Amino acid sequence: MGAVSLTDIVKRFGSFTAVQRMSMDIPEGSFVTLLGPSGCGKTTTLRMIAGLIDPSEGEITIKGKRVNDVPIHKRNLGLVFQNYALFPHKTIAQNVAFGLKYRDLSKADMDRKVRDVLDLVQLPHVADRYPKQLSGGQQQRIALARAIVIEPDVLLLDEPLSALDANLREDMRVELKRIQHRIGITTVFVTHDQSEALAMSDRVVVMSDGRIEQVGTPEDVYNTPASEFVSRFLGISNILSATSKGANAGGLSLELPVFGQITVPKEKAPHVEGAGPVKLVIRAEKLLLTDLSAPRDERAAFDGVVEAVDYQGQAARYFVRVGDQQLQAINMIDERPFQEGETVSVRFRPRDCAALPGAPS
Numbered sequence: 001m002g003a004v005s006l007t008d009i010v011k012r013f014g015s016f017t018a019v020q021r022m023s024m025d026i027p028e029g030s031f032v033t034l035l036g037p038s039g040c041g042k043t044t045t046l047r048m049i050a051g052l053i054d055p056s057e058g059e060i061t062i063k064g065k066r067v068n069d070v071p072i073h074k075r076n077l078g079l080v081f082q083n084y085a086l087f088p089h090k091t092i093a094q095n096v097a098f099g100l101k102y103r104d105l106s107k108a109d110m111d112r113k114v115r116d117v118l119d120l121v122q123l124p125h126v127a128d129r130y131p132k133q134l135s136g137g138q139q140q141r142i143a144l145a146r147a148i149v150i151e152p153d154v155l156l157l158d159e160p161l162s163a164l165d166a167n168l169r170e171d172m173r174v175e176l177k178r179i180q181h182r183i184g185i186t187t188v189f190v191t192h193d194q195s196e197a198l199a200m201s202d203r204v205v206v207m208s209d210g211r212i213e214q215v216g217t218p219e220d221v222y223n224t225p226a227s228e229f230v231s232r233f234l235g236i237s238n239i240l241s242a243t244s245k246g247a248n249a250g251g252l253s254l255e256l257p258v259f260g261q262i263t264v265p266k267e268k269a270p271h272v273e274g275a276g277p278v279k280l281v282i283r284a285e286k287l288l289l290t291d292l293s294a295p296r297d298e299r300a301a302f303d304g305v306v307e308a309v310d311y312q313g314q315a316a317r318y319f320v321r322v323g324d325q326q327l328q329a330i331n332m333i334d335e336r337p338f339q340e341g342e343t344v345s346v347r348f349r350p351r352d353c354a355a356l357p358g359a360p361s
Contacts, residue, residue, distance in 0.1 A: 157176075213226065
């Protein structure tokens with residue numbers, strides 16, 4: 001039994017089904033991210049856990065207790081939303097203490113808890129200020145402090161970093177993960193940002209059209225996607241048509257146009273059985289571009305022509321033509337990026353690829 005368990009959860013809004021027969025367990029003390037594009041059902045799922053909306057079908061349990069009919073204020077949950085929802089007319093200390101007012105605590109105990117949690121979020125000096133006197137990142141940390149000061153069973157975060165600029169988002173995701181590790185609270189985080197999900201999570205739940213596409217560690221969902229949707233949503237992937245010749249001692253033997261025969265490790269093709277059409281997934285950063293004169297190594301190598309360059313500072317994203325296929329490669333820049341029209345050697349290791357059933361859609 002997880003800290004949070006969903007069993008056959010369905011949510012309908014009229015004739016539209018937002019969440020379709022979802023089941024999952026969220027382990028105690030884990031940081032689990034619901035990841036997917038807008039409209040995939042991730043926020044609806046979070047709101048059902050919170051008690052803000054009721055499921056149409058199914059059962060939700062928290063700490064082993066069924067909570068379908070338990071109102072939000074009795075679920076002992078911490079909530080942080082995108083807009084922080086701080087009271088502008090209250091001091092920071094009063095904002096943080098708000099949830100403690102309804103608990104059987106003395107003023108001394110409340111003051112101590114507020115001091116402790118402000119220390120935890122590294123803002124002990126702002127207790128007497130008002131929200132408008134704080135930066136966006138500071139307000140985000142105060143919203144987090146208010147959520148965890150009540151010592152909730154589960155912390156629910158609905159895209160809390162999306163209002164911050166890029167650099168501050170990166171700083172805050174490190175800070176948020178530090179705090180979660182420090183207090184060991186079960187956390188459910190909603191985002192559409194793949195980098196946040198991969199950087200912060202113990203487990204990632206990838207969602208599409210109200211369904212779970214894959215659940216796994218960040219490494220699992222990124223390196224061994226369970227579907228074409230997952231491989232395209234997480235990062236940049238080249239998805240090529242191939243034919244499986246079946247498994248052998250070395251792995252799964254595949255035949256590809258232009259690239260010929262390669263062998264993918266069995267663990268990188270867990271859903272492929274027997275011979276037939278498959279999809280070969282090669283992550284853009286796993287394609288290495290070199291000069292034609294570079295020494296050969298264990299990688300498969302093919303000549304290609306650079307058709308476009310997306311310069312990104314330390315790295316570049318290349319669009320390369322190999323035979324009749326355009327591939328994408330993301331490589332760090334050494335001395336200079338390759339130029340449009342330049343002929344290069346395109347190399348990859350079969351062990352860095354993954355295989356999925358069926359032909360690419």
